[in-house]
Amino acid sequence: MxxxxxxxxxxxxxxxxxxxxxxxxxxxxxxxxxxxxxxxxxxxxxxxxxxxxxxxxxxxxxxxxxxxxxxxxxxxxxxxxxxxxxxxxxxxxxxxxxxxxxxxxxxxxxxxxxxxxxxxxxxxxxxxxxGTTLRRLREQRDACPDGAWLMRLLEQLLGALEVLHREGVTHRDIAPDNVLVSGDAPPVLLDFGAARRVISDRHQALTAILKPSYAPIEQYAESSGMRQGPWTDFYALGATLHYMITGKAPMPATARAVSDEQPRLAGSGQGGVPDLLLQVCDWMLAPKPQDRPRNVAELRAALAGELWVPQRERPASANSWQTTVVQMDEGEPAAQGFAASGLPLLPRPHERRRARGRMLWAVATVMVMVAAIGAWWATTRAPQPGLAAPALATIDTRADDARSVAPGDGGASSGDQAQAGKPQGADVQRAAPAVAKPARGVVPAKAKPKPRRS
Structure with a gap:
């Protein structure tokens, strides 16, 4: 330039x-x-x-x-x-x-x-x-500049504010007549008369001559609860964007502090400006300092759709361009802004993230339940101790196969014990241990040796 x-x-x-x-x-x-x-x-x-x-x-x-x-x-x-x-x-x-x-x-x-x-x-x-100021440029136009031009303007001014804020300086006097534009050259912030270095916990006795529609409430009476900072410049920048979009300055911050009847831009379809930019403008114009963006990085993330833009309640009073809630065929209210813009409102980034998160939680819950049921089923089907061993001894309780064991006799032979290890149909009891205990008063006899074959 x-x-x-x-x-x-x-x-x-x-x-x-x-x-x-x-x-x-x-x-x-x-x-x-x-x-x-x-x-x-x-x-x-x-x-x-x-x-x-x-x-x-x-x-x-x-x-x-x-x-x-x-x-x-x-x-x-x-x-x-x-x-x-x-x-x-x-x-x-x-x-x-x-x-x-x-x-x-x-x-x-x-x-x-x-x-x-x-x-x-x-x-x-x-x-x-x-060049010319934004105020004069807007006065010469019947409609607001297109959304792409406003986005470029905002991004370049945010770059300038980022440099200032990094050094602890706030401009404090951003307004349409303090921003100069010229052709395809970058806009220039003018009039730093209200700018000063911000010193922690120090109250400045000198106050600027304020522009009521562009000065946030903290510039009127700074206190520990409403200190000035980057958010002070964001309010003024948001008010400047509001003027460029609507051709009118927003309501003074002093009036909004009592009753915020400032119409919201979001959902209004003003001049074909993207609704995301209108939402960001409303965010910057929040009456309370704590409700505005804290730094340039937050604003850039919001403009990129990477950060949810907080939404404030709309004022009760109606206005000529405020959107209306219409009824759909199913009887459910349509999203605000649908009738005004003529386009369906896509889910905002935070809504998409929440929906995706709920789906992931549901899938994870089902997987945990399936794993728990499988573990329970495997546990109930597993063999109990002493019951599933392959060498369990059985006792044949049929009367015709019962053996009388005389005192001093050796009881069942080893061959008989081996035969007893085989199941004997429905009369077999599986609850006996591998070596059956002798009956009371019965002395087990020694196993007879097998005869040798000649």
């Missing part, structure tokens, strides 16, 4: 800017001022020319109009001595942001060439970008 081209579309100068603005032709070191580009919450942005490098640049001057004003030709003075501490805090923040931006190298972040303190205030020199 050519840095020397005039940024002709970012002009936000108001009628009161002339009171504190330096005149055209004024010299600041090697820079000659050519006019006012715009006025932000913390200062004034000038178009200037670098006489040394012969290029157009933008110079931002720290000028919080609520605290200070121009006295004399170029000196900046406090409006009241009571503002001295707050002014000094803001000045230090301005310089720290210039130092941080000078280190960053991202196509969607403004590059700082140089900064210095002088005339009771501070200045930073930046490239002069061409």
């Amino acid at each position: 050519p840095p020397s081209t005039l940024h002709d579309a970012a002009s936000k100068a108001g009628a009161g800017a002339d009171a504190n603005a330096l005149p055209a032709g004024h010299r600041l070191h090697e820079f000659e001022l050519r006019g006012v580009i715009g006025v932000g919450g913390f200062g004034i942005v000038y178009r200037a020319f670098d006489l040394t490098l012969e290029r157009d640049v933008a110079i931002k001057e720290y000028m919080p109009s609520a605290l200070a004003g121009r006295s004399g030709k170029q000196q900046v003075s406090l409006l009241s001595a009571a503002h001295s501490e707050t002014f000094a805090l803001g000045l230090g923040s301005f310089v720290n942001e210039a130092k941080l931006l000078a280190r960053f190298d991202h196509p969607s972040l403004v590059k700082v060439h140089r900064f210095w303190e002088d005339n009771g205030t501070a200045y930073m020199v930046m490239p002069l970008y061409p």
Whole structure:
């Protein structure tokens, strides 16, 4: 992107800017001022020319109009001595942001060439970008940009925020008039007047001039329960997307904190934008900080369909484009968004994962039950100890085969014992051990030796 081209579309100068603005032709070191580009919450942005490098640049001057004003030709003075501490805090923040931006190298972040303190205030020199703001671009269109264009815009801005958040910096002033677009060049985040380094457990006394429709509730009164962080920028970015999609800014966060009647975008079929992007936009616009994405990685995962997007209840009040629940032939309510979009709603990634998980649990349960039944069946069919051994002795209880054992006789012979080992039909009892006990009073006789054959 050519840095020397005039940024002709970012002009936000108001009628009161002339009171504190330096005149055209004024010299600041090697820079000659050519006019006012715009006025932000913390200062004034000038178009200037670098006489040394012969290029157009933008110079931002720290000028919080609520605290200070121009006295004399170029000196900046406090409006009241009571503002001295707050002014000094803001000045230090301005310089720290210039130092941080000078280190960053991202196509969607403004590059700082140089900064210095002088005339009771501070200045930073930046490239002069061409293009138009998102606000002006949307005002010139009757419909919202297509979904693919919005997805590319969001991804590039998320890359810039990721660089900032990694350094502990939040932008705090994202809005349609602070994002510059030009042709096929990456969008550029402008106006870091509200940005400052986030220091743990420290409350900043200086607050920015907020844009009610784009500032989340924690920017109005930061406390331990509602601290500012990456989620603060996500709210403002979501509000900017909302404006690009609908052409209207969302309701102020202060009103939504009392009663959230902000219509949801999800399921509305707005401008043919993919419903997933509308769901992510609603997520970013959650009134409570803890209900928003925590970091850029979560947002990217949600946009890729890898992370379930939390859904909030819809407001009770109806609106012109809010979706309606229709009745199907079977008498069951259709999914919200079906009638509005004309397309069936596919299961969301988390629903597919849950269905797959339930199926796996069911299969695993059946397998465990089958294994348990098989083990029980094998156990019940197994031979009991002392009953299934192949050498079990049997006793023939038939009266005609009973043997009388005389005292001193040896009982059954070894041949008889071998014969007794064979089953004898239904009269055989299998409960006897291998060697039967002699009856009471009967003395077993020694086995007779077998006769030798000659």
